[in-house]
Structure formats: C-alpha cells, structure tokens
Amino acid sequence: MSFLSRIMVVKSKAHFSAGGNRAPGAFEGTRKKKQSQTKSRLVIMMSAFVMAYGVIGGRLVQFGVTSPEEVSSIPPADRLMASRPDILDRNGEVLATDVRTVSLYAEPHKIVDVDEAVELLNSVLPDLDVKGTYKKLSSKSHFQWLRRQLTPKQQNQILALGIPGIGFRPEKRRFYPGGPTASHIIGHVNIDNRGIAGMEKYIDGQGLADLAAVGMTSNAPLEPVRLSIDLRVQNILREELVAAKDRYHALAAGGVVLNIHTGEVLAMASIPDYDPNNPVQALEKDNMNRMSAGTFEMGSTFKTFTTAMALDSGKVKLSDSFDARNSITIGGFTIHDFHAKHRILSVPEIFIYSSNVGTARMADLVGIEAHKHFLTRMGLLSRMQTELPEVATPTQPKVWKKINSITISFGHGVSTTPLQTAVAAAALMNGGKLIPPTFLPRTEEQADQVAEQVVKPSTVEDMKTLFRMNVTNGSGKSAEVPGFVVGGKTGTAEKVVNGRYSSDQRFNAFLSAFPIDKPEYIVLVVVDNPQPEKPGMGATAGSNAAPTVGKVISRTAALLGVKPKFGPDGNALLMSY
Structure with missing residues (x-):
C-alpha cells in the first residue's frame, strides 16, 4: 500500500470515528430549538394581528358612542329631520303636513376654486346672492349654509356639477295643501320647521318645541292634531268674504262660524290673507288676522248686549217703552238716531230701528x-x-263716566275683537252659558265643564225674539235665507280717523244666529270700510255685511246638518209639477 493510500485510509477512519462519537440526543436538541423559535414567531405575529384589530375595533366603538360633531350653527341631522304632526280638519282632511327636502351646504376649507364654485352654483340658482356666497366660501369655517330647502331638480343639477366641498343635508318642509284657505288659523313655521304663528305655534307650545330643543324628537310620524275646523265651511266662508271685499270695494272683510253649544270654531277667515307656503306674506300689514288679533268698535251690534243687560237686570221688559223723540246732549256731545222716529219707542222698536237714543236710555237706567x-x-x-x-x-x-256708558251702549268707546263678540252672542242664544272658544274638537259635555252662566234663560228667549224680528222687519232683511229662520243684528260704526269719528269711513258688521227658533250656530261677518255696490246704493251693514251672512248660511247650513223648514208648521213642503 502506498503512502498516499495509507493517509487516505487514516483520514477516512478519523472522520467516521468523529461522527460516531456524537450522542443521539444532539439531534433532538437542535430540533427542539428550531420548534421554540417557530412558536415565538407565531406568538409575535398573532399578537400583532390582535393588537391591530383591537385598535380598529376600539375606534369603531368610539365612533359609535360619540355624538356627531356640531359645526357652526347647524344642529345634528336627527334634529333637523324631527317630524311635526299633521294638522287635520274635523273630518280628517289634511291642513298641514311634512314633506322631505334637502338643503345645500358647503365646507369652505375643501373648496378648490371659489370663483368657479360660485359661478357654477349661480348657473343653477340664478337668484343666488353671489357676493354673500363668495364671502361664505372664502371663509375659514368648516360649514356654511348656502340654500335651504331645494327642489329635487335643483339638487340633481347641483350634483351634476361635481363641485368639491358642496353637500346636501336632508330636512323637512311644511306643506299646506289648502294654501291660504285657513292660513290665520293654521299659522305657519319658520325655515327650521318651528311653529311661529297660529295653531302651529300652539302645537310647539304644548311641548314639541322643548323636545326638539334638547334633541328628543325623532323622524317617526307623530299622532295628527285634529282641529274643530270644517274645511268645507271654511272654504265657503273665505270665498264669500273675498267676493264681498271685491263687490263692496272694501279694505278688508272677516267672518266666523261658531257652534254655540260647544264653543267650537268651525270656520274663521280674514281677508286679505296669505299663503302659509310663502310665510313672508304674513308680515304685510294688511294681511293681519282681524278676527282675533284686531280690535274694533263693533257699532250697533253692541246694542245686542245693552238690550240683553237691560232685560237681564229685571229693570226692563220687552213691553217697556223709552222716549226717543229728541236727541241726548251730554258732556258737549249730542247723541242722535241715524233714522230717527222722533217718538216713544218700545224695546223691540229700539232694537229693530237701532235707536241710539233708546239704547242709551236703557243703559242709563241700569x-x-x-x-x-x-x-x-x-x-x-x-x-x-x-x-x-x-x-x-x-x-x-x-x-x-256717564258719557262713556252711553256711547258704549251703542258700540262706541270700547274696542273688542270680532271673535269674542261672536262668543258673547253665543251665550245669548244657548241658554245663557258663556263658553270659551276653541279651535280643537269639543263635546257639549266638555263645554259644560268650562261654561259659565252669565244671563237668565228668560233673557235668551227675549233676545231670540228680537234677533228674529230684526231680520223679518228691520235692518237685517237681506240676511234672510228661506227655510233656515235667520236672526241677527246689524252694526255700522264710524271709524276713528286722526282722533275723530269719520262720517264717510265705516266698520260694518252683521251678528246672526240660525236657526233662531232653536239656535245652533253664530255667523258673524265684518266688512272694513265698504263702499256702495253701485252708485245710489247705501253702504250700511244691512246692504253688505247682512247679505254676505245670508250667502254663507245658504251654502253651509246643509253641511252643518241644519234641515230647512217651510210652511206655517215648520214641515217641509213637497211639491210636484
């Protein structure tokens, strides 16, 4: 064996000798070390995932429980979307309801080009306040209202412009299907859908406004509010008042239909009026509610109460008479009759002829x-x-003083509202009970709980007689409606101009009840400063207010459930031809 061969054999043995000396556990230790490292890596990775998703979950919870940020003067969205209850008439007809709309706002800090944004918006909204909008969009604020309550068409057009920083916020707008038909009763709301007039304001005053102020309202529909108003009667009354104002060239006209047993106002209107869908019209002076928000000297209609007072006092009877031959001079003033008879008049004659002198003497006696x-x-x-x-x-x-009592006896010196004049008259027709008026449904039983006895039943019977006599034989003839037995009293009051009574400016009224044999309703019509319908005709209440009442009764009596009566016995006559 060569030297090299021996060396190779020795090295080979040495190599195997070294490998063969390792313990079996050495390989096991290496394997465990690698497994431990793998587990550590997995724990770290899982911990990282848990922490990441924990942060995300925590933020989601935070966003969920945190109230929305309020910017500028804009309240949260749910407060904007708070519902108002529908308003219905006594028969369920809708008088006011909410409709969905949107409002346009901007986030000025996101606007890229203010000039371009204003120009584009002006192309859709031609009446846009360009200078004001430019100022808003140039501000450093984060929120600015640009236009409230857009139409769907306007919203779509603005969306198509694609202006950065421009958005829409859902709102509700109040809608009045009847327009001006019952505007002075229903009232209207402001831009934030809060009631500021009429029954809309009353509804807010019952707690709705307080709930809205603290964000406790919701978008859920609310229970409707039903009024005592009959929309059919209301529409007829308004139509006749509009016609009377035009026919008699008057400044204004007003009227009310009142249930004498419950105090319910079935209809009330004042012309000129306004459209609550455009509430800015309510600010015009001529559009005020003259029936409850205006006071007037009611003229000779006040003789109704003077006569009732005299009869109720027991000092005067229907069979009594008073001297009306001469005028009365007191305190430098002279009291005279418009159509003087210059003779002694009985109480019915004083009422029928509307004698100022006779009425003054009755007041003086009391x-x-x-x-x-x-x-x-x-x-x-x-x-x-x-x-x-x-x-x-x-x-x-x-x-x-004595002069005050005498002039007040025939309707001068005291100013009151036409509505409460009608309410007082109702007490003289319903058995003597003064019942506060209401614009909400009320039963006779409920009315009795708030009623106050103010005159004797015998006084009521006498006043019904006088009312009827004034229509059949007196100044109220033009108010007669065949079959419905109308009674009433005219009133023609001179208006005060520059501190003095004017002989050519009048405030006329006709106060009526029907059917007078068994009264159910009061109808009062007032006409402010009427002129003769035609040259040569008069302009007193008997020629304008009274016939207007007649037209209202003839059109509404059947709707109110009053059956006509014909013939001496009151039974309807059926005739065939």
Missing part, C-alpha cells in the same frame, strides 16, 4: 257700574282665552 260689570261678565272687556296665540286685548276707558 247704571254705569252694572253696565261695566255686565260686559266684563260677557267676556267683552278682557283678553279672550283660546288656543290661537294671536289674540288682542280689548280697550276700554280707564274711568267709566
């Missing part, structure tokens, strides 16, 4: 304090209590 107390008891001298917020306070002399 006395000043008793006169003031009676009108106060009838609710004519204090602010009327009802749901409608727009109610004026009557005016009266600070100190009642």
Whole structure:
C-alpha cells in the first residue's frame, strides 16, 4: 500500500470515528430549538394581528358612542329631520303636513376654486346672492349654509356639477295643501320647521318645541292634531268674504262660524290673507288676522248686549217703552238716531230701528257700574282665552263716566275683537252659558265643564225674539235665507280717523244666529270700510255685511246638518209639477 493510500485510509477512519462519537440526543436538541423559535414567531405575529384589530375595533366603538360633531350653527341631522304632526280638519282632511327636502351646504376649507364654485352654483340658482356666497366660501369655517330647502331638480343639477366641498343635508318642509284657505288659523313655521304663528305655534307650545330643543324628537310620524275646523265651511266662508271685499270695494272683510253649544270654531277667515307656503306674506300689514288679533268698535251690534243687560237686570221688559223723540246732549256731545222716529219707542222698536237714543236710555237706567260689570261678565272687556296665540286685548276707558256708558251702549268707546263678540252672542242664544272658544274638537259635555252662566234663560228667549224680528222687519232683511229662520243684528260704526269719528269711513258688521227658533250656530261677518255696490246704493251693514251672512248660511247650513223648514208648521213642503 502506498503512502498516499495509507493517509487516505487514516483520514477516512478519523472522520467516521468523529461522527460516531456524537450522542443521539444532539439531534433532538437542535430540533427542539428550531420548534421554540417557530412558536415565538407565531406568538409575535398573532399578537400583532390582535393588537391591530383591537385598535380598529376600539375606534369603531368610539365612533359609535360619540355624538356627531356640531359645526357652526347647524344642529345634528336627527334634529333637523324631527317630524311635526299633521294638522287635520274635523273630518280628517289634511291642513298641514311634512314633506322631505334637502338643503345645500358647503365646507369652505375643501373648496378648490371659489370663483368657479360660485359661478357654477349661480348657473343653477340664478337668484343666488353671489357676493354673500363668495364671502361664505372664502371663509375659514368648516360649514356654511348656502340654500335651504331645494327642489329635487335643483339638487340633481347641483350634483351634476361635481363641485368639491358642496353637500346636501336632508330636512323637512311644511306643506299646506289648502294654501291660504285657513292660513290665520293654521299659522305657519319658520325655515327650521318651528311653529311661529297660529295653531302651529300652539302645537310647539304644548311641548314639541322643548323636545326638539334638547334633541328628543325623532323622524317617526307623530299622532295628527285634529282641529274643530270644517274645511268645507271654511272654504265657503273665505270665498264669500273675498267676493264681498271685491263687490263692496272694501279694505278688508272677516267672518266666523261658531257652534254655540260647544264653543267650537268651525270656520274663521280674514281677508286679505296669505299663503302659509310663502310665510313672508304674513308680515304685510294688511294681511293681519282681524278676527282675533284686531280690535274694533263693533257699532250697533253692541246694542245686542245693552238690550240683553237691560232685560237681564229685571229693570226692563220687552213691553217697556223709552222716549226717543229728541236727541241726548251730554258732556258737549249730542247723541242722535241715524233714522230717527222722533217718538216713544218700545224695546223691540229700539232694537229693530237701532235707536241710539233708546239704547242709551236703557243703559242709563241700569247704571254705569252694572253696565261695566255686565260686559266684563260677557267676556267683552278682557283678553279672550283660546288656543290661537294671536289674540288682542280689548280697550276700554280707564274711568267709566256717564258719557262713556252711553256711547258704549251703542258700540262706541270700547274696542273688542270680532271673535269674542261672536262668543258673547253665543251665550245669548244657548241658554245663557258663556263658553270659551276653541279651535280643537269639543263635546257639549266638555263645554259644560268650562261654561259659565252669565244671563237668565228668560233673557235668551227675549233676545231670540228680537234677533228674529230684526231680520223679518228691520235692518237685517237681506240676511234672510228661506227655510233656515235667520236672526241677527246689524252694526255700522264710524271709524276713528286722526282722533275723530269719520262720517264717510265705516266698520260694518252683521251678528246672526240660525236657526233662531232653536239656535245652533253664530255667523258673524265684518266688512272694513265698504263702499256702495253701485252708485245710489247705501253702504250700511244691512246692504253688505247682512247679505254676505245670508250667502254663507245658504251654502253651509246643509253641511252643518241644519234641515230647512217651510210652511206655517215648520214641515217641509213637497211639491210636484
């Protein structure tokens, strides 16, 4: 064996000798070490995943429980979307409801090109305030309203412009299907859908506004609010008032239909009025609610209450008479009759002929304090209590003297609202009970709980007789409606101009009840400063307010459930031809 061969053999043995000396556990230790390292890596990776998803989950929970950030003056979205209840008439007809809309806003810090944004918006909204919008978009604020309550078409057009930093926020808009038909009763809301007039304001005053202020309202539909108004009667009343204003060239006209047993207002209108869908019209002076928010000297309709006072006092009977031959001079003033008879008049004649002198003598007989107390008891001298917020306070002399009592007896010297005049008249027709008026449904049983007896039943019977006589034989003839037995009293009051009574400016009224044999309803119509319908015709209440009442009754009586009566016995006559 060569030297090299021996060396190779020795090295080979040495190699195998070294490998063969390793313990079997050496390989096992290496394997365990590698497994431990693998487990460590897995734990680290799992921990990292858990921490990452934990952070994400925590942020989601935080976003879920944190209230939305309020910027500028804009309240949270759910508060904007708060519902208002529908308003219905007594028969379920919708008078007011909510409709969905959107409003346009901007986030100025996201606007890229202010000039371009303003120009694009102006192309869709031609009436946009360009300078004001530019100022808003150039500000450093994070929120600015640009236009409230857009139409769907406007929203789609603005969306198509693709302006960065421009967005829409859902809102609700109040919609009044009848327009101006019952505007002074329903009222209207502001841009934030909050009631600011009429029954809309009343509804907010019952707690809706407080709930909205603290964000406790929801988008869920609310229980509708039903009113006492009959939309059919309301529409007829308004139509006749509009026609009367035009026919008699008057400044204004107003009217009310009242249930005398419940105090429910079935219809009330004041012309000119406004469209609550465009509430800015309500700010115009001529569009005020004259029936409850205006006070007027009611003229000779007040003789109704003077006569009732005299009869109720027991000092005067229907069979009594008073001297009306001459005028009355007192305190430098002369009281005279418009159509003087210059003779002694009975109580019915004083009422029918509307004698100022005869009425003044009855008031003088009763006395000043008793006169003031009676009108106060009838609710004519204090602010009327009802749901409608727009109610004026009557005016009266600070100190009642004899001259005041005499002029007030025929409707001068005290100003009150037409609505409470109708309410007081109802007490003279329903058995003597003064019932506060309401614009909400009320039963007779509920009315009795709030009623106050103010006159004797015998006084009521006498006043019904006088009302009917004034239509059949007096100044109210033009209010007669065949079959419906109308009664009432005219009133033509001179208006005060520059501190003095004007002989050529009038405030006319006709106060009526029907059917007078068994009264159910009061109908009052007022006409402010009417002119003769045609040259040569008169302009007193008997020629304008009274016929308007007749037209209202003829069109509404059947709707109100009043059956006509014909013939001496009151039975309807059926005739065939």
